[in-house]
Amino acid sequence: MDTSFLLLAVLAFTWCSFAIASDHSPLQDFCVALPNSPVKFGTHYTIPTMYCVAVLVNGVACKDPKLAQADDFFFTGLHKPGNTSNPVGSKVTPVNVAQIPGLNTLGISMVRIDYARWGINPPHTHPRATEILTVLEGTLYVGFVTSNPDNRLITKVLHKGDVFVFPEGLIHFQRNAGYGNAVAIAALSSQNPGVITIANAVFGSNPAVSDDILAKAFRVDKKVVDYLQSQF
Incomplete structure (x- = not known):
């Protein structure tokens, strides 16, 4: 494999890994979210496609920045x-x-x-x-x-x-x-x-986690697990 192509592949894969790791730093002053807009996707890279396809970027589509108003940056009610x-x-x-x-x-x-x-x-x-x-x-x-x-x-x-x-x-x-x-x-x-509320995730999942698994994990009788699951 050509060395330059391999380097490009590694860089692209690294970039993809960072892209989904945390919120992106904005590349513009602001990006006021359009109401009911779909989640944005980044560039579809063709080299190499197996490493980087439709990178998910946090945020939603932006409206024209020239149309931004003070109310776009305001909330009252706390x-x-x-x-x-x-x-x-x-x-x-x-x-x-x-x-x-x-x-x-x-x-x-x-x-x-x-x-x-x-x-x-x-x-x-x-x-x-x-x-x-x-x-x-x-x-x-x-x-x-x-x-x-x-x-x-x-x-x-x-x-x-x-x-x-x-x-x-x-x-x-x-x-x-x-x-x-x-x-x-x-x-x-x-x-x-x-947010993952621990009790809800463990005992209130849909479908429920097997009581055999939870009984062994928490070292309690299955009846205790069944009772806890019934509360959620």
Whole structure:
């Protein structure tokens, strides 16, 4: 194989790998999302096609930048408390490209989280983002678990004005540790950070994970697994 062709193939494959690894840095001032637009795809490379076909790029189609307006970069409503009347006692109010079209391709988003007394934001991960959380009101007990093999739990009690970081991809949680409601604002390093709630994914998948597998994984009787799955 020609050396220059091989080098091109390796570079193209490397570029493809990086292209799907995280949010792209924008190549323009902004890319205001068109409503209901399909996800964009990058260039179809013909050399070598087996390595790089229709590279998925985060974001949606852009409208003409000359038509951008202030409202494309604006959202109001984070002052409104979320409804925490649910089994976990918390409510996440997102602010992402669905709420602010001008966030498209900028690699950031945020949420407001409301916690009822003793409410929790249950263990979950963001596969594509680091999270930085600031307590606005109340007291939170927060923590995350490091990856295998250590699985070390790192926790902290936060008060109003305190800030805590949850590294990308790690399981983390928050619990209201005070005597009243609590509120936090969190920023995330992706316009689409994703969220995997551990209990929902393990016990509420569709179709369900075999209770044989879960019983062995959690070292409990299958009846316990069946009960947990029935709750989801």
